[in-house]
Amino acid sequence: MARLPEYLRALHSLAENGHETVSSEGLASAAGVNSAKLRKDLSQLGSYGTRGVGYDVGLLIEQIEYVLGLTQRRAVALVGVGNLGHALAGYDGFASRGFRIAALFDADSGRVGEEINGLVVRHVDELPRVAAEESIAIGVIATPAPAAQQVADQLVAVGVTSILNFAPCVLSVPAGVDVRKVDLAIELQILSFHEHRKASLTALPTTGGSALTALPGGLAVTESQEAIGT
Amino acid sequence: MARLPEYLRALHSLAENGHETVSSEGLASAAGVNSAKLRKDLSQLGSYGTRGVGYDVGLLIEQIEYVLGLTQRRAVALVGVGNLGHALAGYDGFASRGFRIAALFDADSGRVGEEINGLVVRHVDELPRVAAEESIAIGVIATPAPAAQQVADQLVAVGVTSILNFAPCVLSVPAGVDVRKVDLAIELQILSFHEHRKASLTALPTTGGSALTALPGGLAVTESQEAIGT
DNA sequence: AGGCGCTTGTGAAGACGTGCACAAATCGCG
DNA sequence: CGCGATTTGTGCACGTCTTCACAAGCGCCT
Known part of the structure; x- marks a missing residue:
């Protein structure tokens, strides 16, 4: 369910504030959803609350992180180091929530070689070689729209099955590949x-x-x- | 309806390629949705196509832009000129789609005075004064999470009724204020x-x-x- | 031990969104 | 002028999501 990450964020926030347990009501308001909806969501994943008490914050965090597949730190490849890509490469919210930006790519030779946040920008043609070294789980496309489809094809070709697309266009990908789109405009x-x-x-x-x-x-x-x- | 912007983008793309009319099937595939869904959406806004022919691209663009309120170029205030805010300030996708970034704010005095894309970063305390000059329609929050709620309150105080929140937290705002949240993680x-x-x-x-x-x-x-x- | 208050988990009803399938409408052509 | 090809607009049915309301369960206090 798409709300689990939101619950997870709220739980981490609660944990930092010292809460050991939380009621569905409390967690729901922290996550900005209805409490019944939250209970139903949590029950879907075979949850572990205690009636009369609430949910154990630490346990619930573990559970959700497992379901989301965050027990392993996934490697992310970012293609397109323009305005937005630059910001994404430096965004610490990724690292702090279980993701590791493993490589940066760009098609513009002028940008290749630039170092951002300790990572060197490589030419997009090197993608196959790098993908063989690192185990890329997710590709992020932050290129202009005209280049996005080609980049997506390249990502799919090296085995990436999850793509986050910031370019304002629809991508066509083979079945089995998940695409999520974020268009700020x-x-x-x-x-x-x-x-x-x-x-x-x-x-x-x-x-x-x-x-x-x-x-x-x-x-x-x-x-x-x-x-x-x- | 939340899909209208996607239709609009597809329509602009079609217009650039010289199409004067488009069938629901064609537009639907360009926007990545079902054709029946698209027709139902368009019929909802009273817009009309011609049976046997399709939709007039130019007219439909006008219609959707009117419904979305894009006939007037809305002024956007961006608060938080960190990593992400910097990229947003330089993102040309806003200007090209009917928005004008009217002012940049930050709470960090070290960043105040910096010039980004022709705009000078001001201290967030100047928000009331600037809001009186410019007619701010939308506020964008790109601050760290702990500061977001306070910024939201300040935006609401100066009359902003639409907020786009990039901070990973839930904002509480009075009724009548719309908040959309984008959390990249x-x-x-x-x-x-x-x-x-x-x-x-x-x-x-x-x-x-x-x-x-x-x-x-x-x-x-x-x-x-x-x-x-x- | 027993009762009481609190909280979870869930059944059921309603709202909502989706997609099919088809009638109505329009254009082009003979 | 009429007919067929094409495409919109929409009634209808289906599945999903949401919300309410309540029984079941747990801990605490007496």
């Missing part, structure tokens, strides 16, 4: 949509049932051009 | 989970075993390629 656009919706609602207090009533009269009307033919 | 953990699941399945083809390794049906894998959040 899309997040902003979703917020913009909500802004627009809120603004429209305050302007037009009458709120209909349909979710997307953000279409103020004008456009909706101009659209329905005389459909009555025959 | 969580994305990796989800991929790690799939890796682990795939490894367990190939290693243990028998369906028996503990609930932890088996993770039967209950943990259905959500469709891989989709924007986070949703």
